[in-house]
Amino acid sequence: MRDKPSTQATLQQVADAAGVSLATASRVLHGSGGRTVREELRARVLAEASRLRYVSHAPAQALARATTSIVGLIVHDIADPYFAAIAAGAMRAARDHDLMVMVACTFREPQLELEYIARLRAQRARAIILAASSFTGTRFVADLADHLAGYADQGGRVVAIGDHGAGVDAVLPSNFAGAALAASHLVSLGHTQVGVVSGPPSLATVADRLAGFQSVLPAAAVVTGDFSRDGGYAAARSLLTQHPSLTAVFALDDVMAYGVLAAARDLGRQVPSDLSVIGFDDIPGAADVGPPLTTIRLDLAELGSRVLGLAVGPPSGSVSIPASLVVRSSTASAR
Amino acid sequence: MRDKPSTQATLQQVADAAGVSLATASRVLHGSGGRTVREELRARVLAEASRLRYVSHAPAQALARATTSIVGLIVHDIADPYFAAIAAGAMRAARDHDLMVMVACTFREPQLELEYIARLRAQRARAIILAASSFTGTRFVADLADHLAGYADQGGRVVAIGDHGAGVDAVLPSNFAGAALAASHLVSLGHTQVGVVSGPPSLATVADRLAGFQSVLPAAAVVTGDFSRDGGYAAARSLLTQHPSLTAVFALDDVMAYGVLAAARDLGRQVPSDLSVIGFDDIPGAADVGPPLTTIRLDLAELGSRVLGLAVGPPSGSVSIPASLVVRSSTASAR
DNA sequence: AGTAAGGCGGAAAGCGCTTTCCAACGGCGT
DNA sequence: ACGCCGTTGGAAAGCGCTTTCCGCCTTACT
DSSP states (O other): OOSSOSSOOOHHHHHHHHTSOHHHHHHHHHOOSSOOOOHHHHHHHHHHHHHTTOOOOHHHHHHHHTOOSEEEEEESOTTSHHHHHHHHHHHHHHHHTTOEEEEEEOTTOHHHHHHHHHHHHHTTOSEEEESSOSOOHHHHHHHHHHHHTTTTTTTOEEEEESOOOTTOEEEEEOHHHHHHHHHHHHHHTTOOSEEEEEOOTTSHHHHHHHHHHHHHSOOSEEEEOOSSHHHHHHHHHHHHHHOTTOOEEEESSHHHHHHHHHHHHHTTOOTTTTOEEEOSBOOTTTTTBSSOOBEEEEOHHHHHHHHHHHHHSOOOOOEEEOEEEEOOSSOOOOO | OOSSOSSOOOHHHHHHHHTSOHHHHHHHHHOOSSOOOOHHHHHHHHHHHHHTTOOOOHHHHHHHHTOOSEEEEEESOTTSHHHHHHHHHHHHHHHHTTOEEEEEEOTTOHHHHHHHHHHHHHTTOSEEEESSOSOOHHHHHHHHHHHHTTTTTTTOEEEEESOOOTTOEEEEEOHHHHHHHHHHHHHHTTOOSEEEEEOOTTSHHHHHHHHHHHTTSOOSEEEEOOSSHHHHHHHHHHHHHHOTTOOEEEESSHHHHHHHHHHHHHTTOOTTTTOEEEOSBOOTTTTTBSSOOBEEEEOHHHHHHHHHHHHHSOOOOOEEEOEEEEOOSSOOOOO
């Protein structure tokens, strides 16, 4: 009758205290199957459980039930507002599904991505969400196939943001269409000499956005950034220095656009009168930079919650997320 | 000899395939204790394990070893750059300790916070990091004591960011000193009529920052925000409308400062010539808003990695994180 | 009343792994 | 040659929980 057991109470102890069998205790505390337990016993068990401060043991449950309530989310960097917003959306959805989210940051190292996939597999995560993989297209199939082999058989699902080819359900942001929208906007403003601050060319997202843009307006120059603010700054700086005649630049994502804005400022170019800048994603904060950023909006929270939904729902092919133009103050007519 | 077992291989199967006992397989695959295994056997086991694509079963290990490699991180909202930056720091440190991080967003609902604590306990997380709790000071002790009772006995640690009173190790950002720094800066610029956009008064962080500020410069008016950008906007709007004579405002965090900047703009007040604005935290992006925000800098990544360190290290009291003033362009001399 | 049909509690067999504990096996000293 | 000790492999006992299967007891029906 000790009220403060020095160690975490177990179901067995609750059962004993309530004078019922382990099975009964399990039934009332988890009451899954159609089985019912007499009200009196149920109450006794519940009472003892709370008196003993019983907390179920998820690992043991996982072992016995052969499934967990964990989903893994692999991102490049959770401090990046793009991933942070997606993660928030995913977590909100996770709550609706009674799931916990394990987040892993690869800091853009492919090796780490592989390692985390393995660890998430070891945890028997229900699903693994690749919010942005270093492995896309055929490379994906080749390098990740191994790491994913057997995961599906074991009941695990893999879903991704962006196209990863064969067999992986994904939510597809409208990268191509969105970038085309950005280009059209610039065209309508009379820009013809425009540069683009791109990203690592191996990523499918980069290829899509670049292609979408160029399908409308061939870039006069493109330079490669790394999706970081400082990378965007450096890229823009060299771009604007080498091509002073550019009247607009398209950054493949907003955080690089932040850097572009800063570079323009440092180079004495007035935005938007001297130079128009347009980004992509519409991350929170895009409206507050100086000047407020014109960008292509993706509903990042929705993106996150959809991908989580895909991850736990039945395999259902891919869903796409629309992109829209939001005009703020970083773009204006050419000259 | 099937090469593609339809189900995840188990240690037993690896052992059988390698012709050794389960115990031996376990020893080579996890080789913890001083025990050694003959080289030949070790190689055979390793070979079979990789041929069978063996992946250890973390839940089972957790059960047998009575410990996991999970730490929980509870934040208000991972999309908030403040928490995102902290999480990134924590995850980097987690990697060094071979831990996985389970992130939970409470979206500022105390009820959810309690629920997640329970779930993390159920997962047998090694430690729970309260990055920002709705329960502070005595309220903390009262309401959370129950939820945490027994967790320590069971080996779990609870650490927090900010002061939570009794028994909880914490990393303490220099909230008081930092806010005092902000006030001094404003004073040195000649401001005397300053307003502050505060946060939920129940939070210790809010109390500390407010007190620190007022210890140097009594606020002419304080209005309560909610640490969101739009909350900051609304608060600033009413503040500036009701007290048009204010020459400066201190926002308790940068994201509210974003809102203050926007409100000032909408109200036709020029920052910094008409109105100085200073924030707190120096979140990534603070340098890119218009105008670049003067703020009190906290090394958020460091904060995150320190708190993770505290969580897995031995109980060692609290550590504090310094704050420093970074002057950008949102503050200027009064009048 | 007698019996078939349910409802409901309990015993027990695992789930995959770690970790004692024991036994077998060489090599050594005397 | 013989007994000892240091090594190293294996058997087995759990870790805390779920779930099937059994059997008892209560109802209801003829």
